[in-house]
Amino acid sequence: MRGRILVTGGAGYIGSHTTQQLLDAGYAVVVLDNLSNGVRGMIPGEATFIQGDVGDRALLADVLADGVEAVLHFAGSIVVPESVAQPLAYYRNNTLNTHGLLEACVEAGVPHFIFSSTAAVYGDARQVPVREDAATVPISPYGASKLMTEWMLRDAAAAHELRYVALRYFNVAGADPLGRRGQSSKNATHLIKLAVEVLTGQRDHLDIFGDDYPTPDGTGVRDYIHVVDLADAHVRALDYLRAGGDSQVLNCGYGKGSSVRQVIAALERVSNRKIDARAAPRRAGDVAELVAEASRIRRLFGWQPRHEDLEMIVRTALDWERKRLGQG
Ligand code: UD1
Numbered sequence: 001m002r003g004r005i006l007v008t009g010g011a012g013y014i015g016s017h018t019t020q021q022l023l024d025a026g027y028a029v030v031v032l033d034n035l036s037n038g039v040r041g042m043i044p045g046e047a048t049f050i051q052g053d054v055g056d057r058a059l060l061a062d063v064l065a066d067g068v069e070a071v072l073h074f075a076g077s078i079v080v081p082e083s084v085a086q087p088l089a090y091y092r093n094n095t096l097n098t099h100g101l102l103e104a105c106v107e108a109g110v111p112h113f114i115f116s117s118t119a120a121v122y123g124d125a126r127q128v129p130v131r132e133d134a135a136t137v138p139i140s141p142y143g144a145s146k147l148m149t150e151w152m153l154r155d156a157a158a159a160h161e162l163r164y165v166a167l168r169y170f171n172v173a174g175a176d177p178l179g180r181r182g183q184s185s186k187n188a189t190h191l192i193k194l195a196v197e198v199l200t201g202q203r204d205h206l207d208i209f210g211d212d213y214p215t216p217d218g219t220g221v222r223d224y225i226h227v228v229d230l231a232d233a234h235v236r237a238l239d240y241l242r243a244g245g246d247s248q249v250l251n252c253g254y255g256k257g258s259s260v261r262q263v264i265a266a267l268e269r270v271s272n273r274k275i276d277a278r279a280a281p282r283r284a285g286d287v288a289e290l291v292a293e294a295s296r297i298r299r300l301f302g303w304q305p306r307h308e309d310l311e312m313i314v315r316t317a318l319d320w321e322r323k324r325l326g327q328g
Contacts, residue, residue, distance in 0.1 A: 003070065016044070070242075079142070120140060129293035131293040164247045167252040173227065223257055
């Protein structure tokens, strides 16, 4: 058995996939989740589950006192437009709660921390693919709340015995190919989730938010990455820190862009059905194109994505949605 790992937000989409892979790799995992958005049934049975809030300092001190080798911090709010409407709620849940968690980690002497950051820290990147050393100019409170955490990590690591990896996720999608878990959050705003809701009869059409962007087909381009590959990147980040690696801030994408229309076409191919997709006005806060320069993470961690294929991503997302609805 390897060390004990605390996973916050382990009942959520990315946290639950990562918990599974940590268990598969032989780690003992404690999941802390308040189930505000996560789903109890997504937590693998072998993990220890504590229902509670990352903002609960007494609870944190208790959990960390038991000897935790690393914290993987997924808990947080992730809906960009909601962050524009409720900025202070986002700074509380993402920035303030992480501040408390970091203080608790330093007090308890937790040596390693892995943080779910986001490509939203770049804002409207001048150069695509975007490198880790590009300017960080977030255009939403969501992106700003995550960037502030990156700064806290940088400074805390300089002052204390703490090393960290912040992974800047690009567009995470797809589901466990074995059908054990997938995107289950209520009110998701993601393209692939909404498109599979059309295919499963839960909505009648999909809006394409802008078809006049300066991109090859006029629709927004993103770097979609399969959640299982992203979970694997976390396990490798942990191995890297345990082996003595320095703190890192890394892009986590494939380095390949797909447009909204390409995503829709891939879903139509795997489902053999048409999606009623209608051109609609641009969505506030969206950028035309965001693709990772993604070579550093491969080089440093020896990370080799296994699901780097848009059809694989959308097929597993669709299979999961059908299973969730009992249509599978
Ligand atoms: C954003 C954040 C990302 C965050 C994610 C989850 C940025 C740069 N990225 O990704 O960090 O994790 O939200 O909330 O802010 N689209 C449609 N129709 C739809 C839905 C989306 O055309 O119904 C388009 C969007 O305009 C965009 C693309 O699909 O071009 C992807 O959108 P979405 O899946 O919502 O993710 P992002 O906004 O890229």
